[in-house]
Amino acid sequence: MLRDDLRTLWTEPRPPDAPVRVRRDWALLAAGLAGVALEAALRENVVWRPVAVGFTVWLCLLPLWRRTRPLAMVTLAFGSVLLLQVASLVAAPHVPVGLDTGAVVLVLVYALPRWGSGREIVLGGSVIVTVGAVCVVTYESPVVEKIVGFVFLLLPGVVGAAVRFRVTARERQLDQVRSREREQLARELHDTVAHHVSAMVIIAQAGRVLADADPSAAVEALEGVEEEGARTLEEMRAMVAALRDPGVGAELAPPAGVADLERLVRTPGDRLKVDLGLDGDLDSLPPALDAAVYRIVQESVTNALRHAVDATEVVVRVAAEQHTVRVSVRDNGRRTGRGRDGYGLTGLRERATLLGGTLRAGPDADRGWHVEAELPRARSESRGHSRPRR
Template sequence: MRHVREVLLVVGVTAVLVLLTVWEGRGYPRAGLPLLIGSSLCVSLPLLLRRTLPLTAAVLSAVVGLGGLGFLPSWPGMLVTMGTFCAAVYHRERGPAVVLTASGCWVLVSAVIAGSPVQVFTITDLVVMGVAPVTTGYAMRLHRERVDQTLRVRRAEADRVLAEERARLARDVHDSVGHHLTAIRMQATATRRALDGTPPIADRALGTIADLSRSALDEVRELLTALRDVPAGVGSAGLDRLAARLSGADRRIAVRRSGPATPLPPAVDHTAFRVVQEALTNAARHSTATAIDVTLHRERDRLVVTVVDDGPAVDRPHLEGQGIRGMRERVRLVGGTLTVGPDGPRGWRVRAELPTGRTT
């Protein structure tokens, strides 16, 4: 289906160029129609390469457009070339400098071929035909990247909220159901001891209650373990992918590790990931930071996680919102400490110290 659309695009652009030329020429000679149709098709064909080879497509279109200037009067083939330069900046991963240079050279050469004096008219052409398409394409690319980054931040926030909800449910079930099951088992065991020598049927009933409560408690613990299971990639090893998802054209996120590369306890590994995730999400949502440094320093008996950004030091709404309280709760559950606050006159710092147990 996509290939059909691409072919229809080329055919449509070719038809528009031919019709505009005929209409502008007011009775275009029939002898020149094959050359007109061929030139219009050739200048449009590079559009098929605009996604895979964007700069090549723009250069090819420019070469064909320059060739048609001397043979086809009133031919608007330059409009297609301008569009290919716009698409080149939009689809090309690297910066717009090379595309801008190529576009400027194309405009200057076209002015020479057309015989225009290198004065105000040529400068106007350079701005309108050379700079404007590149600027438009770059602006569209920045908008696309910002939209993608916003979607990534929203997905990360949804993952965090889901993890928080799973942890909350696990704590609630453990505190309520687990407590009652443990109390039932203890009461049944105590009653059996107090009524030692009672009819066997009563003793068996109390034993059954104790056994069932113990089995139910084990099953609840297994369910809680499954509920707390960390999804694949939700650990310190997944921080690089997390940073890549939240990085963008206007935000650089770097992850650095130091110290022994020994495995972390699962709870500490999970907590480190969630702390960094929440800190990065807050920086993306509530600050204008352009650079964020994530550092994981492994010491003998602890892991120090630091997230520092270069955003404003005081302009942070909801400083002690649900997110930071969730971080404090996670860090506290593994016996660690968390500090959050300004990092000097500019910047914001989140620092978590997570005990890992003494290693040799």
């Protein structure tokens, strides 16, 4: 078990989309250089002042590459610390060299488990522990202070690992949400296609029964339609069965659509007034699009009920145009927290993308929260796929 865990850690890749450099990197560099200047000017008991200043400036520069080269930066920083420690012991025993601003090296300890691969974490962690142990042993200080100093050195690494675990867990949950949304859409598409294919099979069977005068060519064609339709239906059922999670039963009820919005907007207890407006030809929407419109309104109204503080009204507008359907849901409440997209909105955005549309969600210009979606009536109009006319 332990060997498997170590192998998994060793092969762990780096987190994707690590930013190369952001504003706070330059702010950290400026703060570090300012700290070096202040210490060099104001501290009187600095040993080897030019060396200490140059060494600390070097440490302040290394965090600029901590996300893209975490192992290299840790090796350079702690290798330099080790060399300086050895030099100080040889030339001036028991006298530490360096400035307090050199504590910026703790940023590299954090960045290693946060942005490094498993191999980099193992190798870099070995370097940190080795150099830290050497420094702790060579300093003449009480044992308690040595232990506290060593723990203080490793603590940023623990924080970095915890942050990475949290972000990875959220990404995994988002992937599961997207997967479930794809599965639900596949079920709805399956129900739609199955209906038309079943009708095709029935018509073909009726054509065989009603064919008179033994039109062999027509019967042959009808037999081909029947055979192809039955095969398509069977393959579609097998595909959706493979997409479903084990133990999840089929939903026998048809998916809700625009026709069910009137019932949806009757909120429990009438805590919120929901103003529903429907415009255009919404009766002939493709089933997948019809269900998507309902899901967007349902999730948006539910979010307003749960998260909109002091909200009194939700305005829902669904407008069908020649080529697109636009959905807009606004509330007049306040949002608490950081306003990060929840799993529901992530699923809706995935569904809109699969249908060839877009979905945006965020604070409104005046007050409240606004969800806006634009969905094509025919997927071919946005993706370039052909679609047969019925």
